[in-house]
Each structure stands twice: as structure tokens, then as C-alpha cells.
Amino acid sequence: MSYRPMDYIAALAEFNKEGYLKSSMRNIAGSAGVAIGNIYRYYKNKDELFDELVRPVYERYEANMAEMRQKISFSYSNDPPDVLKYYSKIEATLIDLFKTFTAEMTIVFNRSEGTKYAHAKPDLIKLSFSVIESMILKVRGNESLSEYETALARMLSSSLVEGLCLILRDNKEGYTYKKLVDQLLSIYSTGLNSVIQQMQASGRDQTQ
Amino acid sequence: MSYRPMDYIAALAEFNKEGYLKSSMRNIAGSAGVAIGNIYRYYKNKDELFDELVRPVYERYEANMAEMRQKISFSYSNDPPDVLKYYSKIEATLIDLFKTFTAEMTIVFNRSEGTKYAHAKPDLIKLSFSVIESMILKVRGNESLSEYETALARMLSSSLVEGLCLILRDNKEGYTYKKLVDQLLSIYSTGLNSVIQQMQASGRDQTQ
Amino acid sequence: MSYRPMDYIAALAEFNKEGYLKSSMRNIAGSAGVAIGNIYRYYKNKDELFDELVRPVYERYEANMAEMRQKISFSYSNDPPDVLKYYSKIEATLIDLFKTFTAEMTIVFNRSEGTKYAHAKPDLIKLSFSVIESMILKVRGNESLSEYETALARMLSSSLVEGLCLILRDNKEGYTYKKLVDQLLSIYSTGLNSVIQQMQASGRDQTQ
Amino acid sequence: MSYRPMDYIAALAEFNKEGYLKSSMRNIAGSAGVAIGNIYRYYKNKDELFDELVRPVYERYEANMAEMRQKISFSYSNDPPDVLKYYSKIEATLIDLFKTFTAEMTIVFNRSEGTKYAHAKPDLIKLSFSVIESMILKVRGNESLSEYETALARMLSSSLVEGLCLILRDNKEGYTYKKLVDQLLSIYSTGLNSVIQQMQASGRDQTQ
DNA sequence: CATGAATGAGCTTTCATTCAT
DNA sequence: TATGAATGAAAGCTCATTCAT
Structure with missing residues (x-):
């Protein structure tokens, strides 16, 4: 660089x-x-040193994410939402940044406790949550998630994001990033789909 | 209490x-x-205050886990290992303890850096890893994991454990614990199974 | 008691x-x-606890000592002063008090650092010093001690008092107190006398 | 310096x-x-600050003392032991060090409670004791000291060492050290000799 | 009178930050 | 610019002392 x-x-x-x-x-x-x-x-001080290291990378990341959020909120009103499609976008963005700024991104997502960047991971989780949320809503055709569904979506988004962060934290070489992340997303989407199908099934059962 | x-x-x-x-x-x-x-x-001091809070809970947890580890290592020499079976055991133990000692367990697994309990989460991840590892090996019939498979198993075990910890950290009421954790395990196992099937398939392809 | x-x-x-x-x-x-x-x-507090323990004994001791000081200062203007005579008086006083109030006296003289009784030993040393001083002066017939003589007298008085205190500190039974103190005084006086004789001799030499 | x-x-x-x-x-x-x-x-901390001040001086002192102890224990098997000879050696060592490192030596011997140097004075007293003990034994020709003799030797050695320490503590200029210490040793040896002679005499009396 | 939990000043030590050189 | 000695707030911990019960 x-x-x-x-x-x-x-x-x-x-x-x-x-x-x-x-x-x-x-x-x-x-x-x-x-x-x-x-x-x-x-x-100026420890805070600013941290900031100087992390801000440029974080700003790029934020710009991409802002764009993403808009697209997602826009597509809420549209046809079949595709979780995987959005995750792939997020994935691409993250992988790209992580490959170029491995250390900085790792720090933002895993080592920023005590700084103003500590919200980065929770934010990503929220985004992830809203993707899952919108997906469930579309499939189920309701206004809002039940308490249990909320907890489930929160858990899944957290777990997924943690999974992403862990891959990024531990695999220094970068070239397996994509494969691993793809795998993780595939596992989640396969599993998630079957869960949703069960939901639909049981939803129908209850309706009948 | x-x-x-x-x-x-x-x-x-x-x-x-x-x-x-x-x-x-x-x-x-x-x-x-x-x-x-x-x-x-x-x-007596900060260390002991922490210890006093956490030890009783951790000791129960450890006792259960030790038992679990023995069972797992014993079953390695046996027929089709059942990931879900082991995870259910771990799940039961964790859920039980988390329900009763939410704060203490959260601290052990998420807030114990700087104490002698910091190894708790890594240990759980290791256990989780060895379960996934043994499963892949049985299905694939090889001696050891490839570098990529190792990365994958590490990622999955970490992600899974983080998922568990997150559920436990955020859902204070306790009553949905079991359902959520079940769901998480189900998602993982469904996704994992399809991944492994792909592995087998691609393995056969490459052999032919 | x-x-x-x-x-x-x-x-x-x-x-x-x-x-x-x-x-x-x-x-x-x-x-x-x-x-x-x-x-x-x-x-009322730690200080007063200490004081309560030590004051009655110290006051008796002080009363005796005050008397002693007067006698000594009175006898300065008189005939052959007798070091041993005074020391015997001091000895008698100390031994008596030590036998009766072993712990208290030991504390006053050896364990009172940090209290208002810390001056007790230095005071005794001063008294001892003034006895030796007066003796030397009488023998030598001068107005005041030379710098060296002062140092010598200070050292001897200190050493002697420390010797007394040590006996008192270590010999718990009390019955050998007198014998030991006598011995110490005897050693000192024998040694001191010969030193003073040498002084007189060398003084005469220098005069001739 | x-x-x-x-x-x-x-x-x-x-x-x-x-x-x-x-x-x-x-x-x-x-x-x-x-x-x-x-x-x-x-x-690094209070301990090390103290150590830094005191160690160089103490190490020199210890080296000299170790040598001394060997000589003394060697001469035990020989002819008339000469208390004065050994004390002169100790004296020379101490005076030398005290002249150069007045404050440090004073601290080691009088202000080191609570540190690892607290044993310095007791050690010196033990050495002094063993010199006096061996002397009494040679003169008296017995196997071991009586209880009273032990108390006496202990008292004398303590008193003597305290005397030395006091000289060193109070006489800052250093030039009179040697003269004063010589005088102290002379007083002790003169006094001690006469005491031992009395012992011999009374010993003979009792035997007859 | 007796209790011992509670108090808080003061100790040693750490570390981000400043500033004379 | 660069240096690193100096600063002082704040942490963990101790202990004489107080006070509600």
C-alpha cells in the first residue's frame, strides 16, 4: 500500500x-x-493513533455498507428476497477489504473494545439480522417477527458474523478466505432454508 | 437463587x-x-472476588465436560459417530448451567480475559472441533484433515460456540434457550451434512 | 500484678x-x-492503647531518673565522683522495674519507635553520657570534653545502654538480670578505668 | 563518591x-x-530501590565476612585464640566500609527491618558471639558454655556490635571511627579479660 | 457493654501524556 | 524534529477507626 x-x-x-x-x-x-x-x-493520543490506523479502512467499509443497506431496504418492497444474494454482496465487500487491510479489519471487528469502533461488529450483526428478518417476513407474510423468531434471527446473525470474523482473524494468508466464507454462508443458507420450510409447514399446520 | x-x-x-x-x-x-x-x-483481592463468583459454576461445568470428553474419545473407535448426539449432550449441560447461572456463565465464556478462566471458551471450541473432525474423518475415511478441512472445522466449531455463547449472553429470560440452541444445532447439522455430501461427491469425482 | x-x-x-x-x-x-x-x-486509639500500657511504668521510671539526675548534677561540684556508684543506682532502678514490668520496660526501650516514648532510650544514653562526662572531667580537671572525648563518651554510653536493653530484652526469666548487668557494668568500669588512666598518663606526657 | x-x-x-x-x-x-x-x-519497586542502594555495599561486606568466618573456624583448632586479633579484622572491614558508605552501612545494620538485609546485624552478633565463646572455652577448657556464660556472651556480643553500629551511625565525619572503635574494643577486652580471670579463680576455688 | 461490618485515608504501583532539551 | 525524563491520575490493597445494632 x-x-x-x-x-x-x-x-x-x-x-x-x-x-x-x-x-x-x-x-x-x-x-x-x-x-x-x-x-x-x-x-494526539492513544485514541487518535487507533483512529488514524482504522478510520480510512472503516470509512470504506462503511460506505459500502451504507449502499448495501439502502439496497436491502429498497428490496424489502419487492419480490422474492434472496438472502444469499445480499450476503454475497456483504461477503464480497468484507473479503475485499480484509484481503487488503487484514490487520485493520481484524482490529475493527475483534480488537476495538474501548474505542468508538466497538460498534462495528454489532452494526454488522444488525445488518445481518435485518436481512434474515426480511427474508422470514417475506416467506411468512407477516408484519413482524414473533419474539422467538426475533431471538432466532439475532442468534443466527450473531453467529454468522462471528464466524466471518473468526475466519478473518485466524486465516492470515487470505487466499482461503473466500472458500471458507462461501462454505459458511452455504451451511447457513442450507440450514436456514430447511428451518424456514419447517416454519412454513408448521405455520400451515397451525392454520388448518 | x-x-x-x-x-x-x-x-x-x-x-x-x-x-x-x-x-x-x-x-x-x-x-x-x-x-x-x-x-x-x-x-481477599480482585482475583479471588472473580474466582468466588465463577468457580462453583465453572467446576460443575468442568465436571460435566470431563465426562463428555471421555465418552467422545471412547466412541471414536466405534461406529458412525453422531455429531448431533454429542452436541446435544454439550447443549444440555450448557443450557442447564446457563439457565441457573446466566451471569456467571456469561462471564466465564465472554468476560474472563486476564483470569485463569480465559481458557474456557477455547477449550469448548477445541472440544467442538474434535467432534467435527472425527465426524469428517469417519465419513471420508482418511487419517487426517487437509489444511483446508482443518480451517473449515476450526471456523465452524468457533462459529458454533460463539453462537451458543451469544444466545446465552443476550437472552436473559432463559426459557427460549433450548429452542434457540436446538435450532442453531439443527442449522449447523443440516448445512454440515450437505457440505460433507458435496465433499464425498467431489472426492469421488476426482478419483474417477 | x-x-x-x-x-x-x-x-x-x-x-x-x-x-x-x-x-x-x-x-x-x-x-x-x-x-x-x-x-x-x-x-481511644492505638496511640492511647500504647500509652495506657506504658505510661504508669514509664512514669515510675522517670521519677527515679529525675531524682538520679539531680544527685548527679549536684555531685558534679563535689569530690571524687564515682561512676560505678551512679551506674549502680541506675542499674538498681532499671532492674527493679524490669523485673516487675518486663514487657512494658522492654517495649519502652526497644519497641517504641513511632511513639512519644521513643526518646526513652536516647534519654538514658544522655544520662549515661553525662555520668561518663563528669567522670572524665573530674579526672582530667578540664572545663569541657574534647571532640574526641565527646565521641568516645557518647559511644560508650550508647553501647552500655544497648547492652542493658539487650539483657532486658532477651532474658525473660529475670533472675539472671542482676548478675548479667553487674558483669556488664564491671566490664565497662574496668575497661573505662584503664582508658582513663591512659588518658591521664598521656596527658602528663604531653604536659612535660 | x-x-x-x-x-x-x-x-x-x-x-x-x-x-x-x-x-x-x-x-x-x-x-x-x-x-x-x-x-x-x-x-522497579520499593524493594528494588532499597536493594539498589544497599546491595553493592552489602556484597563487599559479606565477601570480607565470609573470609573472616573461615579464618576463625580454622583457628579454633589451634593455640590461644586471640579475640582482639579477630575483632581487629572485623573492625578494619567495617570501618573501611562505613567510612566510604556511611549511610548505606547504617541502613543495612540499623534500618533494614522488613527487607532481606534484616539478618545483617544478627549475623554479625552471631559471629561476635562465636569469637567470645571460643575464647571462654579455650581459657576454661570445657566442652560448652554454661547457661549463664551463654547469656553473658550473648549480651556482650550484642552490646559490642551495637556499640560498633552506634559509632558508625552517629559519627558522620569518619576520621575518628578507628580511634573510637579501637577504644571500644580495648575497653571490652580489658574488661573481658578480668572477668575471665575471675571465672578461672572462682572455678579453682570451687574445685578445691 | 460488645460486636464486627463499614469507612476512607493513604500506601505502592502503572501508564497515558507532557515538555525541556 | 526527536528524545526520554518527568508528570499525575487512577488502580489494587491495608488498616486504624467508627457506628448501627
């Missing part, structure tokens, strides 16, 4: 390894081979 | 919200409406 | 063993078998 | 005045005119 000073790289590594809270400015300075004071010439 | 002094409850809440590391004894004392020094009448 | 409540005895033991600073009110209450709060019904 | 930073000097003074236990890092920082945190740049 663009030129990265030593302290940028060291900070990335430290945040990645320890998370924001346990990361120490001294450690970062130390492994960057610069004086602690010097970091503060370029970054 | 049984009677709990204010500081026990406050500590539970603080650990649950902040995790062990960020939790502060002063905060706990504060929200318990108690002077900082008084906590030390009942708990 | 007179009736002593449990906490008095326990405090005595604790102060004796740990010294004032390291002594803990909790320990004292604990080994007295009373509640910590109860001690504060009888003694 | 060599260059000493302010906090070194302040720590030396605080430990010297208050002893290890009562010394407070805040006080040391305060009188060094330094923020509390800064001391921890140079010394």
Missing part, C-alpha cells in the same frame, strides 16, 4: 495482538524503535 | 459489563453502595 | 513482638478474643 | 531516617523534588 512509518506498523501489530485496552504506548514506541514522545508528534 | 450480598451482585454486573481487566474494585464498591475497603473483608 | 484484661495482655504481647508500628489492632483484638470495636471502648 | 541522582540521595536519607517500613515512596519522591511516578523509571 502507501508508505507506512514504523510506528504505524508497530501500533497495528500491538493493537492486533493485545486489543486496544491492553495495548501500551510504550510497547508500540519500543517495537517501532522510536521514542515514546515522538509518537505524540504524529498522533 | 440463594441470597447474594450487594457487592456480589455489583461485581457480577461489573464483570459482565466491563470484563475482568476493565472492572475496577472502586466501581464495584461504588455501585454496591459500599466503601472500597469493605469488599476486602469478604474477598 | 494487678488485674489485667485480656486485651491489655494481648496488646503487650503484640507490641513486644512486633513493635508499635507493625502491631495491628486487629491482631491484638484477635488474640485477646474480643471484637475490634470493643478495644476502642477502653482506649 | 560517584554521581548520585536526587532520588538516590533522597531515598538514602528517608530510609536512614524512617527505616524501610515507614519510608514512603511519596515522601522520597517529594524530598527529591520529583513526581512519584518518575522513581519507577529507575527502580
Whole structure:
């Protein structure tokens, strides 16, 4: 990518390894081979250092996601919603960013406790939730989810997102990302479909 | 449950919200409406306070899990291993404990970084992994997993366990636990089965 | 002696063993078998507890010593002063008090750091010093001690007093007190005399 | 001596005045005119600060003492042991170190309660005791000291060592050290000799 | 009178942050 | 610009002291 000073790289590594809270400015300075004071010439404080590392990547991600959300909310009023279609979009976006900014994305989604980016994962889960929600609604043709369906959708979206994050966190090389994520999505969609079919079946049963 | 002094409850809440590391004894004392020094009448130090909260629950959990591990390793030498069967056992154990000790179990699995219980979730993931691994091996009839299969199994076990933990973390009422977890397991097993069938199919293709 | 409540005895033991600073009110209450709060019904605080224990004994001691100081200062203007005579008086006083109030006296002289009785030993050393000083002056017939003589007298008085205190601290039974103290005084006086004779001799040499 | 930073000097003074236990890092920082945190740049903790001050000096002292102990235990099997000879050796060692490291040595011997150096004075007293013991035994020709003789030797060795420590503690200039210590040793040996002669005499009397 | 739970000042130690050089 | 010594708020913990029961 663009030129990265030593302290940028060291900070990335430290945040990645320890998370924001346990990361120490001294450690970062130390492994960057610069004086602690010097970091503060370029970054106002620990928060801003983190922000500087993560913001550019997060903004790209957010832009893509905003677009996605619009499409999804638009398609709510349309024909058969295709969960997989949206997930594939999300997948493509995420994989792309993760391949290019592995460390930064990992940090945003897994190591940002204590920062203003801590909402990134919950946000993604909410998005995922709304996809699943809309799908169920269309299939079932109701106004809103039952309490149980809500819990189910929440759980599934969380689990799915966690799955994505884990793949991204652990598989450093990048080339298997897509295969793994595809697999995960396939498992979920297969399983989800059969669950929904059961719902429909039992829904019909109850109606009769 | 049984009677709990204010500081026990406050500590539970603080650990649950902040995790062990960020939790502060002063905060706990504060929200318990108690002077900082008084906590030390009942708990030798922060570590012991955490331990006191978590140990009884964790020990029960561990006892059940140890039993489980034995059964699983025993059945490796036997006929068709049944992933669902084992997961149901784990499920039953977890659900039971989570229903009774929601906060404590959540803390063990999601907020124990910095304590000696931090291994709990990784351990559960390992167990989950070995179940999936043994299943794939039996179906495929090989000695060991390929690198990709390993990544897949790791991802799935992590994702599954995270899913379980999330259900447990977010659904405070407890009564839907079982249904949700069942659903999650069902989705996973349905999806997993179709994945494995594809594996077998593609394996046969490649052989021909 | 007179009736002593449990906490008095326990405090005595604790102060004796740990010294004032390291002594803990909790320990004292604990080994007295009373509640910590109860001690504060009888003694305003740690300082006063210590004071209550030690004052009666110290006051007797001080009364004797005051008398002694007067006699000594009176005899300065008189004929051959007799170091041993004064020391015997001091000895008698100390031994008597130590036999009766072993623990209290030990505490005053060896365990009172951090209290207003910490001056007791230095005071005794000063008294001892003034005895030795007056003796040297009489023998030498000068107005004041040389710097070296001052240092010598200070050292001897310190050493002697420390010797006394040590005997008192370590010999719990009491019956050998007198013998040991006599021996110590005898050693000192024998040694001191020969030193003074040398002084006189060398003084004469220098004069000639 | 060599260059000493302010906090070194302040720590030396605080430990010297208050002893290890009562010394407070805040006080040391305060009188060094330094923020509390800064001391921890140079010394890992209170223990290490003390250790850093005292170790170099103590190690020299210990090396000399070890040598001494060997010589003494060797000469036990030989002809008339010469108390003065050994004390002179100890004296020389101590004086030398005290002249160069007055504060440090004073701290080791008088202010080290609560640290791993607290044994220094008791150790020196033990050495002193063994010298006196061996002397009495040679003169008296017995196997072991009577209870009373033990008490006497203990008292004398303690008193002597305390005397040494006091000289060292109070005479800051150093130039009179040797003269004073010589004088103390001379007084002790003169006195001790006459005591032993009395012992022999009374021993003979009792035998007849 | 007796109890012991509760209090809070003060200790050692850590670490993000500042600033004279 | 770069340095790293210096800063001080805040954490965990102790213990003399108080007070409701």
C-alpha cells in the first residue's frame, strides 16, 4: 500500500495482538524503535493513533455498507428476497477489504473494545439480522417477527458474523478466505432454508 | 437463587459489563453502595472476588465436560459417530448451567480475559472441533484433515460456540434457550451434512 | 500484678513482638478474643492503647531518673565522683522495674519507635553520657570534653545502654538480670578505668 | 563518591531516617523534588530501590565476612585464640566500609527491618558471639558454655556490635571511627579479660 | 457493654501524556 | 524534529477507626 512509518506498523501489530485496552504506548514506541514522545508528534493520543490506523479502512467499509443497506431496504418492497444474494454482496465487500487491510479489519471487528469502533461488529450483526428478518417476513407474510423468531434471527446473525470474523482473524494468508466464507454462508443458507420450510409447514399446520 | 450480598451482585454486573481487566474494585464498591475497603473483608483481592463468583459454576461445568470428553474419545473407535448426539449432550449441560447461572456463565465464556478462566471458551471450541473432525474423518475415511478441512472445522466449531455463547449472553429470560440452541444445532447439522455430501461427491469425482 | 484484661495482655504481647508500628489492632483484638470495636471502648486509639500500657511504668521510671539526675548534677561540684556508684543506682532502678514490668520496660526501650516514648532510650544514653562526662572531667580537671572525648563518651554510653536493653530484652526469666548487668557494668568500669588512666598518663606526657 | 541522582540521595536519607517500613515512596519522591511516578523509571519497586542502594555495599561486606568466618573456624583448632586479633579484622572491614558508605552501612545494620538485609546485624552478633565463646572455652577448657556464660556472651556480643553500629551511625565525619572503635574494643577486652580471670579463680576455688 | 461490618485515608504501583532539551 | 525524563491520575490493597445494632 502507501508508505507506512514504523510506528504505524508497530501500533497495528500491538493493537492486533493485545486489543486496544491492553495495548501500551510504550510497547508500540519500543517495537517501532522510536521514542515514546515522538509518537505524540504524529498522533494526539492513544485514541487518535487507533483512529488514524482504522478510520480510512472503516470509512470504506462503511460506505459500502451504507449502499448495501439502502439496497436491502429498497428490496424489502419487492419480490422474492434472496438472502444469499445480499450476503454475497456483504461477503464480497468484507473479503475485499480484509484481503487488503487484514490487520485493520481484524482490529475493527475483534480488537476495538474501548474505542468508538466497538460498534462495528454489532452494526454488522444488525445488518445481518435485518436481512434474515426480511427474508422470514417475506416467506411468512407477516408484519413482524414473533419474539422467538426475533431471538432466532439475532442468534443466527450473531453467529454468522462471528464466524466471518473468526475466519478473518485466524486465516492470515487470505487466499482461503473466500472458500471458507462461501462454505459458511452455504451451511447457513442450507440450514436456514430447511428451518424456514419447517416454519412454513408448521405455520400451515397451525392454520388448518 | 440463594441470597447474594450487594457487592456480589455489583461485581457480577461489573464483570459482565466491563470484563475482568476493565472492572475496577472502586466501581464495584461504588455501585454496591459500599466503601472500597469493605469488599476486602469478604474477598481477599480482585482475583479471588472473580474466582468466588465463577468457580462453583465453572467446576460443575468442568465436571460435566470431563465426562463428555471421555465418552467422545471412547466412541471414536466405534461406529458412525453422531455429531448431533454429542452436541446435544454439550447443549444440555450448557443450557442447564446457563439457565441457573446466566451471569456467571456469561462471564466465564465472554468476560474472563486476564483470569485463569480465559481458557474456557477455547477449550469448548477445541472440544467442538474434535467432534467435527472425527465426524469428517469417519465419513471420508482418511487419517487426517487437509489444511483446508482443518480451517473449515476450526471456523465452524468457533462459529458454533460463539453462537451458543451469544444466545446465552443476550437472552436473559432463559426459557427460549433450548429452542434457540436446538435450532442453531439443527442449522449447523443440516448445512454440515450437505457440505460433507458435496465433499464425498467431489472426492469421488476426482478419483474417477 | 494487678488485674489485667485480656486485651491489655494481648496488646503487650503484640507490641513486644512486633513493635508499635507493625502491631495491628486487629491482631491484638484477635488474640485477646474480643471484637475490634470493643478495644476502642477502653482506649481511644492505638496511640492511647500504647500509652495506657506504658505510661504508669514509664512514669515510675522517670521519677527515679529525675531524682538520679539531680544527685548527679549536684555531685558534679563535689569530690571524687564515682561512676560505678551512679551506674549502680541506675542499674538498681532499671532492674527493679524490669523485673516487675518486663514487657512494658522492654517495649519502652526497644519497641517504641513511632511513639512519644521513643526518646526513652536516647534519654538514658544522655544520662549515661553525662555520668561518663563528669567522670572524665573530674579526672582530667578540664572545663569541657574534647571532640574526641565527646565521641568516645557518647559511644560508650550508647553501647552500655544497648547492652542493658539487650539483657532486658532477651532474658525473660529475670533472675539472671542482676548478675548479667553487674558483669556488664564491671566490664565497662574496668575497661573505662584503664582508658582513663591512659588518658591521664598521656596527658602528663604531653604536659612535660 | 560517584554521581548520585536526587532520588538516590533522597531515598538514602528517608530510609536512614524512617527505616524501610515507614519510608514512603511519596515522601522520597517529594524530598527529591520529583513526581512519584518518575522513581519507577529507575527502580522497579520499593524493594528494588532499597536493594539498589544497599546491595553493592552489602556484597563487599559479606565477601570480607565470609573470609573472616573461615579464618576463625580454622583457628579454633589451634593455640590461644586471640579475640582482639579477630575483632581487629572485623573492625578494619567495617570501618573501611562505613567510612566510604556511611549511610548505606547504617541502613543495612540499623534500618533494614522488613527487607532481606534484616539478618545483617544478627549475623554479625552471631559471629561476635562465636569469637567470645571460643575464647571462654579455650581459657576454661570445657566442652560448652554454661547457661549463664551463654547469656553473658550473648549480651556482650550484642552490646559490642551495637556499640560498633552506634559509632558508625552517629559519627558522620569518619576520621575518628578507628580511634573510637579501637577504644571500644580495648575497653571490652580489658574488661573481658578480668572477668575471665575471675571465672578461672572462682572455678579453682570451687574445685578445691 | 460488645460486636464486627463499614469507612476512607493513604500506601505502592502503572501508564497515558507532557515538555525541556 | 526527536528524545526520554518527568508528570499525575487512577488502580489494587491495608488498616486504624467508627457506628448501627
